[in-house]
Amino acid sequence: MMNHHRKRIFTGTSVFAVSALALSACGGSEETTETDAALEEGGTITVWAWEPTLDQVAEAFEAENEGVTVDLVNVGTGDEHYTNLQNAMRAGSGLPDVAQVEYFAIPQYILGESLMDLSEFGAGDYAEGTFSDGPWNAVTFGGEGIYGIPMDSGPIALFYNQDVFDEHDVEVPETWEEYEEAARQFREADDDVYITSDQGDAGQVTTMIWQAGGTPFSTEGTDVTVDLTGDEGTARWAEYWQPFIDDDLIMPVAGWTDEWYQALGDGSIASLTIGAWMPANLESGVPDGAGSWRVAPLPQWEAGESQTSEQGGSSLAIPEGAENAELAYEFMQFAGVDGGVQERLDSGAFPATLEDLQSEDFINREYEYFGNQQINQVLSESAQNVVDGWQYLPFQGYAHSVFNDTVGQAYEGQATLEEGLGDWQDDLTGYGRDQGFDIAE
Amino acid sequence: MTAVAPVVPEGSAVRRRRRVGASRSSTGWAFLGPFMIVFVLVFIAPIIYAIYLSLFRDQLIGGSIFVGLDNYLVAVQDGNFWAGLTRVSLFLAVQVPIMLFLSLLAALALDSGRLYGSNFFRLSIFLPYAVPAVVATLMWGFMYGTRFGLVGNINELFGLGLPNPLSPDLILASIANIVTWEFVGYNMIIFYAALRVISPSLYEAAAIDGASQLRVILHVKLPAIRGALVVAAIFSIIGSFQLFNEPSILSTIAPNAITSSFTPNLYAYNLSFSGGQYNYAAAVAIIMGVITMIIAYAVQLRGMRKDGQP
Structure with missing residues (x-):
């Protein structure tokens, strides 16, 4: 009770202070003043996030700003987190001041008008040259508003087990054609080894379609287009991937399961096309692979190209109705742009900030796990070659x-990928209409 | 109200009697109060709220509108819902009889008194029930793995080609196996407790009549524990219809075999938490609750009627 009361009083004072300043100040950005004032006043903010590197960030932020307390709460990972967030938003109480929101989930909240537009705090300053394009497009959703501060990014690359490739004398593929060849070589060489595993993963598939130049989803206001059957990039991927299922070229094991980690560890999965946040996961989840894994650019549809896409990544956002928005914004700036970024990089996060992506220190860093390869050279390169124009659905979750x-049924041989995509489209258009969107197919 | 003077004189017998009656019943309510408050708060109120929710539709665009019984009309025509219901009905028809038969067998064996180390036997059969369902399912999930799990090891060791227990064709049987493993001990305890209270005089009478062990079981023991059998059957029916934990956890390792509408409960959960369709999920949950109640009640009626026969 006490706390709540104090918070209210505090907000009142800060608004008063700002109006006083606005009267006397000429020019300058009054929004920035407002949040700076919040920082001086101190207070408590609640942050809902599961990103582990935020622990250090919160500590550093508290150390730097006296009187500020960051209450970092993990209310679940992924779906569970969103469930709690959605419940708090519906109830209009118990809201955090800052919430972690993955890029794919942002449109959903923008439409529901449940995230604050950060332009009012001066986030527009970051529109040019601060963040790489993929994450920035995700938090703005192609519109005027800015609904989050990017925290990390996940440009994809080919992570591969050098020892397994060497053992079976397989070349690291540079095009998707070579990739299929390599996949067949592995199957012929050893019945236990697969080039990769796939049991139907929506995040993975959308990433591949994205790289293939597909834009099956697009949204403008409440007009939503779902085109999984006619979109060229989507068809390109489906046609390419079908033989992998039919000819047993991929290990039928779902990602992030115990079996998957074991298969990565014993070399029966030779490679992964996955986001740049993977190194930390490999180091902790696949200790047996130390020294064996390397990173190469993503295979291309045409030789000589260098097109990539993004997988995963999160931003920090302020729910509409948060009590301490000014201070929340200061924290987000710290975590996403200022001092907090380095803290997070040191713990293995992959940045969304151009400055860090291009810094010598970052690019030239050698990773023991990857045989002292400077993997960030490949990953940073990938971050800058993300195909333009991709959009998620406003109900991607x-x-x-x-x-x-x-x-997924195509992976069980119950349908083809093409048919499966058609079913997915039917389901999505039905859901979209039920939710009140104007759906075009 | 109290200001109005009583019309009936103080000394009237009618009045006194009525007052005694009233205070007696209010004492009754006072004793019942704590229970009623909790009962209304945790049972009645959520149901009423669910019914209330089910009469609306909340859209991402357009907000919440009253739709009457529309959600129910959609639900009864929803193929996903009926497929899920058919699946749990199949589960009920196959798994429950097997499980109850095994439990009964174990309970009769324990009760026979001819078992060596019966305490150890009883405890070890009961033990799986003490393992949380989540842990049990994770454990079985590891064992079901055809690559690194127990099934994989057996295949490798004996050169067998056991089919994948997590494939769409076998997943329901694999779940039934987990549930049976979890609940045989629990049902066994119910049956065993019922068997222990049978009067020894019945056995003496049977022995005097020269009844065989099988006859004693069929004509003394089983009729005597019919009540326990009915209770266990009802619990199992409810459990089958509410199947959730096992498929929910296994869906991470068998994402295609266990669809989002695999069981009605899983369907309601996914509707509300992945799709934000709270209202429709409430309608599905209520329909499921009604169906469960009808079937459980029918089983109870049937069990009772037989019980009542001379």
């Missing part, structure tokens, strides 16, 4: 949840 009901 739902789309992911029914992916395995539809496209």
Whole structure:
């Protein structure tokens, strides 16, 4: 009770202070003044996030700003987190001041008008040259508003086990054609080894379609287009991937499971096309692979190209109705742009900030796990070659949840990928209409 | 109200009697109060709220509108819902009889008194029930793995080609196996407790009549524990219809075999938490609750009627 009361009083004072300043100040950015004032006043903010590197960030922020307390709460990972967030938003109480929101989930909240537009705090300063394009497009959703501060990014690359490639004398593929060849070579060489595993993963598939130049989803206001059957990039991927299922070229094991980690460890999965946040996961989840793994650019559809896409990544956002928005914004700036970024990089996060992506220190860093390879050279390169124009659905979370009901069936031989994508489209258009969108197919 | 003077004189017998009656019943309510408050708060109120929710539709665009019974009309025509219901009904028809038969067998064996180390036997059969369902399912999930799990090891060791227990064709049987493993001990305890209270005089009478062990079981023991059998059957029916933990956890390792509408409960959960369709999920949950109640009640009626026969 006490705390709540104090918070209220505090907000009142800061607004008063700002109006006083606004009267006397000429020019300058009054928004920035407002949040700076919040910083001086101190106070408590609640942050809902599961990103482990934020622990150090919160500590550093508290150390730097006297009187500020950051209450970092892990209310669940992924779906569970969003469930709690959605419940708090619906109830209009118990909201955090800052919430971690993955890029794919942002449109959903923008439409529900449940995230604050950060332009009012001066986030527009970061529109040019601060963040790489992929994450920035995700937090703005192609519109005027800015709904989050990017925290990290996940440009994809080919992570591969050098020892397994060497053992079977397989070349590291540079095009998707070579990749399929390599996949067949592995299967012929050893019955236990696969080039990769796939059991139908929505995040993975959308990433591949994105790289293939597909734009199956697009949203403008409440007009949503779902085109999984006619989109060229989508068809390109489906046609390419079908033989991998038919000819047993991919290990039928779902990602992030115990078996998957074991298969990565014993070399029966030779490679992964996955986001730049993977190194930390490999180091902790696949200790047996130390020294064996390397990173190469993503295979290309045409030789000589260098097109990539993004997988995962999160931003920090302020829910509409948060009590301590000014201070929250200061924290987000610290975590996403200022001093907090280095803290997070040191713990293995992959940045979204151009400055860090291009810094000598970052690019030239050698990783023991990867045989002292300077993997960030490949990953930074990938971050700068992300294909333009990709959009997620404003209900991507739902789309992911029914992916395995539809496209996933193709992995069990119950349908083809093309048919599965058609089913997915039917489900999504039905859901979209129920939710009040104007759906075009 | 109290200011109005009583019309009936103080000394009236009618009045006194009524007052005694009233205070007696209010004492009754006072004793019942704590229970009623909790009952209304945790049972009645959520149900009423769910019914209330089910009459609306909340859209991302357009907000919440009253739709009457629309959600129910959609639900009864929803193929996903019926497929899930058919699946748990199949589960009920196959798994429950097997599980109850095994439990009964174990309970009769324990009760026979001819078992060596019966305490150890009883405890070890009961033990899986003490393992949280989540842990049990994770454990079985590891064992079911055809690559690094127990199934994989057996295949490798004996050169067998056991099919994948997590494939769409076998997943329901694999779940039934987990549930049976978890609940045989629990049901066994119910049956065993019922068997222990049978009066020894019945056995003496049977022995005097020269009844065989099988006859004693069929004509003394089973009729005597019919009540326990009915209770266990009802619990199992409810449990089958509410199947959730096991498929929910296994869906991470068998994402295609266990769809988002694999069981009605899983469907309601995914509707509300992945799709934000709280209202429709409430309607599905209520329909499921009604169906469960009808079937459980029918089983109870049937069990009772037989019980009542001479």
